[in-house]
Amino acid sequence: MSRASDIAYNTIREMIVSGELMPGDPLGEEALAEICGVSRTPVRDAMRRLESELLIRRSESQRSFVADWSLDDISDAFELRAMLEGLAAQRAASRISAADIRKLEAYNQRIGEANASTPADVDAFLEENRKFHTLILDVAGSARLKTLLQTLIEQPIIWRTAHHYSPHELLRSYQEHDELIAAFKRGDPAWAEAIMSGHIRRAFHAYSDAHHGLAMLDAERSKKRA
Amino acid sequence: MSRASDIAYNTIREMIVSGELMPGDPLGEEALAEICGVSRTPVRDAMRRLESELLIRRSESQRSFVADWSLDDISDAFELRAMLEGLAAQRAASRISAADIRKLEAYNQRIGEANASTPADVDAFLEENRKFHTLILDVAGSARLKTLLQTLIEQPIIWRTAHHYSPHELLRSYQEHDELIAAFKRGDPAWAEAIMSGHIRRAFHAYSDAHHGLAMLDAERSKKRA
DNA sequence: GATCGCCTTATTGTATACAAAATGGATCAG
DNA sequence: CTGATCCATTTTGTATACAATAAGGCGATC
Numbered sequence: 273m274s275r276a277s278d279i280a281y282n283t284i285r286e287m288i289v290s291g292e293l294m295p296g297d298p299l300g301e302e303a304l305a306e307i308c309g310v311s312r313t314p315v316r317d318a319m320r321r322l323e324s325e326l327l328i329r330r331s332e333s334q335r336s337f338v339a340d341w342s343l344d345d346i347s348d349a350f351e352l353r354a355m356l357e358g359l360a361a362q363r364a365a366s367r368i369s370a371a372d373i374r375k376l377e378a379y380n381q382r383i384g385e386a387n388a389s390t391p392a393d394v395d396a397f398l399e400e401n402r403k404f405h406t407l408i409l410d411v412a413g414s415a416r417l418k419t420l421l422q423t424l425i426e427q428p429i430i431w432r433t434a435h436h437y438s439p440h441e442l443l444r445s446y447q448e449h450d451e452l453i454a455a456f457k458r459g460d461p462a463w464a465e466a467i468m469s470g471h472i473r474r475a476f477h478a479y480s481d482a483h484h485g486l487a488m489l490d491a492e493r494s495k496k497r498a
Numbered sequence: 499m500s501r502a503s504d505i506a507y508n509t510i511r512e513m514i515v516s517g518e519l520m521p522g523d524p525l526g527e528e529a530l531a532e533i534c535g536v537s538r539t540p541v542r543d544a545m546r547r548l549e550s551e552l553l554i555r556r557s558e559s560q561r562s563f564v565a566d567w568s569l570d571d572i573s574d575a576f577e578l579r580a581m582l583e584g585l586a587a588q589r590a591a592s593r594i595s596a597a598d599i600r601k602l603e604a605y606n607q608r609i610g611e612a613n614a615s616t617p618a619d620v621d622a623f624l625e626e627n628r629k630f631h632t633l634i635l636d637v638a639g640s641a642r643l644k645t646l647l648q649t650l651i652e653q654p655i656i657w658r659t660a661h662h663y664s665p666h667e668l669l670r671s672y673q674e675h676d677e678l679i680a681a682f683k684r685g686d687p688a689w690a691e692a693i694m695s696g697h698i699r700r701a702f703h704a705y706s707d708a709h710h711g712l713a714m715l716d717a718e719r720s721k722k723r724a
Numbered sequence: 725g726a727t728c729g730c731c732t733t734a735t736t737g738t739a740t741a742c743a744a745a746a747t748g749g750a751t752c753a754g
Numbered sequence: 755c756t757g758a759t760c761c762a763t764t765t766t767g768t769a770t771a772c773a774a775t776a777a778g779g780c781g782a783t784c
Contacts, residue, residue, distance in 0.1 A: 276738065300765065311739045313539075316766090320543065324550045326645065333746060334766060348640040355581060414574040419552060420646050502768065526735065537769045542736090559776055560736060 277314035283307065284318055288327050288338055295340035299328060325423050343480070350476035353424045354469045357405065360412040360421065361452065361468035365461040368411045373456055379404040380449040387442045397442065398434055404449060408468075436482035444474065503540035509533065510544055514553050514564055521566035525554060551649050569706070576702035579650045580695045583631065586638040586647065587678065587694035591687040594637045599682055605630040606675040613668045623668065624660055630675060634694075660701075662708035670700065 284304055287293045305315045319336055322328040329339045341349075379400045386396035405425065409418050437445070448471045455464040510530055513519045531541045545562055548554040555565045567575075605626045612622035631651070635644050663671070674697045681689040 302765075312766090313738055313740090317542075317546070317737095320546050321550075324547075326642065335746085336766095345642065348642050352582075352585075352640075352642060352646065355585065356578075359578075359581065414578075416552065416571065416574050416578060416650070420578065420649070423646070424642070528735075538736090539768055539770090543767095561776085562736095 275314070276308075276310040277317040280304070280308045280310055280315045281318035281321055284315075284322060285327065288322070293338045295338050297338045299336040299338065301336075346479070347476065349424055350472060350479075353421065354472035354476075356417060356421050356424070357409075357472055358465045358469035360409050360414075360417055361455075362461040362465035363412040363414065363417075364408045365456055365459055365464035367413060368456050372407060372411055373453060375407055376404060376449075376453050376456070379407070380446060380453065383449065384446050387439070387446055392439060392442055394435055394437075401434070401445075408452075437478055441474075441478045445471070448474070501540070502534075502536040503543040506530070506534045506536055506541045506544035507547055510541075510548060511553065514548070519564045521564050523564045525562040525564065527562075572705070573702065575650055576698060576705075579647065580698035580702075582643060582647050582650070583635075583698055584691045584695035586635050586640075586643055587681075588687040588691035589638040589640065589643075590634045591682055591685055591690035593639060594682050598633060598637055599679060601633060602630060602675075602679050602682070605633070606672060606679065609675065610672050613665070613672055618663075618665060618668055620661055620663075627660070627671070634678075663704055664708075667700075667704045671697070674700070 284299075287307075293299075299319065301312045301315050301319070304319075305312045308315060319328055323330060323336070327339055328336050330336050382400045383397055383404070386393040386400065409421060412418070434442075448467060452464060452467045452471070455467055510525075513533075519525075525545065527538045527541050527545070530545075531538045534541060545554055549556060549562070553565055554562050556562050608626045609623055609630070612619040612626065635647060638644075660668075674693060678690060678693045678697070681693055
C-alpha cells in the first residue's frame with residue numbers, strides 16, 4: 273500500500289465510500305492528484321480501477337463522476353451477489369477442509385462478540401464478516417468467480433448496509449453464518465447454497481426496509497451534502 | 499477507435515486471442531509500445547484493461563504475462579456464463595418488446611443462413627450470434643449484469659469455441675435460439691432461463707468434446723507455436 | 725563445488741511537459 | 755430575447771525523462 277497508485281486508489285475510494293464525495297460529483301484528475309499528494313499518472317491508474325469496480329462512471333467525453341446508484345441498481349447488485357455467493361458456498365461445501373471450518377467458526381465467534389457489545393461494534397462486525405465471506409470465496413476455488421464477486425461486494429452502498437442493521441438483524445446474520453457452517457460440516461452443497469443466497473437477500477431487504485425506498489435515500493444524500 | 503490506448507488494447511488483445519502470444523509469454527511494456535507504435539503510457543492503460551478482463555495476469559512483482567487457462571478455468575467460466583446469461587434471459591423474458599423479438603428473429607435467420615452455406619460461414623455465425631446475445635443482455639436492463647458478463651464472453655478461448663462446432667452443433671445452436679424466441683413470445687421467464695442456461699452448457703460440452711480434454715489443448719498450442 | 729551476497733541491467737512506477745479535445749461563456753446575428 | 759458560433763479555459767490523452775525496484779549473473783567465500 274506504499275505505491276503512489278495505491279495511495280491514490282485508497283484515498284479516492286475512501287472519499288467515495290465515506291460519502292465525502294456524492295454521486296454525480298465530478299472527478300478531475302488534477303484536483304485528485306493534489307489531494308492525494310501524487311501526480312496525475314497514478315491517479316489515472318486508480319481511476320481506471322475504480323471505474324472497473326463501477327464506483328466511478330465516465331461520460332462519453334471521458335470525464336469522470338462518482339457513480340450514481342438507483343434503487344434498481346442496488347437491487348440488481350444484491351440479486352447478482354446472492355446468486356454468485358450462493359454458487360461460491362455451493363462449491364465450497366464440497367471442498368472445504370476441517371481447518372478452514374474452524375477458521376469460519378472463529379470469525380463468526382468474533383462476529384457474535386461484536387454484536388454482544390453495546391452498542392454493537394459495527395466496524396468489527398464488518399471486518400470479521402468480510403473475512404468470513406472472503407474465506408468461503410477462496411475455498412470455492414474459482415479465480416473468475418472471485419474476480420466477479422469482488423466488484424460487487426466492495427460497493428459503498430452495499431458496504432454501508434450493515435450500519436443500518438437492527439440488533440435483531442445482526443443476530444440473525446450471525447445465526448445464518450452458523451447454519452452455513454453446519455451445511456459445510458455436512459458437506460451439503462445445496463443446503464449451503466440455499467442459506468447463503470437467502471443470507472444475501474435478507475441483507476438487501478434489511479437495507480431497503482431501513483430506507484423505505486428511494487425517497488429516504490435522497491433525504492439521506494441531502495443531509496450529508498449539507 | 500482512434501485513440502492510442504484503443505490501438506494498443508486492440509493490438510495486444512488480438513495478439514493474445516489469435517494465439518500469436520501464448521499463455522505464459524512475458525509482456526514487456528516497452529516491447530509492446532514499439533509493436534503498437536505508441537508510447538508506454540497508453541500501453542499501460544490497455545494492459546490494465548486486459549488484466550481486469552483476465553487476459554493478462556501479473557506476477558507479485560508486477561510483471562505481466564499472457565494468462566494461462568486451465569480446463570478447470572474454462573469450465574468455471576462457462577458455468578458462470580450459463581448462470582448469468584440464464585439470468586439475463588429470465589429478466590429479458592418479462593421485459594422484451596415485440597420489436598426486439600423481431601430483431602432476434604432477424605439475427606437468427608442470418609445465423610441459419612450462415613450455417614447453410616458450405617462450408618459454414620463461422621465468422622458470420624459469430625457476428626450474428628454476438629448480436630443475438632448482446633440484445634438479450636441489453637433488454638435484461640441491468641448495467642451490472644452486462645458488465646460482469648462482458649468480462650466472460652470476450653474471453654479468447656470461449657470465443658474460439660464456435661470454430662470447433664460440427665455442422666450438427668451449429669444447427670442445434672440455431673434451433674435453441676428459436677426456442678428462446680418462443681419462450682420470449684410466451685413471456686415465460688423460467689423457460690427462457692432454462693433454455694439459455696442449457697444453451698451455454700451445451701457450448702461448453704461441444705468445446706470439451708472437440709478437444710478431448712487438456713492433452714488435445716496442449717497439442718494445439720504446440721502446433722500454433724511452431 | 726555450492727551458496728550467498730553484491731552489482732549490473734532490465735523493467736516497472738512516477739512525474740512533468742506538451743498536445744488534443746471538450747466545456748462554458750461571450751459575442752453577435754436573427 | 756433566443757440561438758448559434760467562436761474563442762478562452764479547463765480537462766483529458768500522450769510522450770518522454772527519470773526514479774525505484776526486481777531479476778539475473780558474477781565473483782567471493784566457505
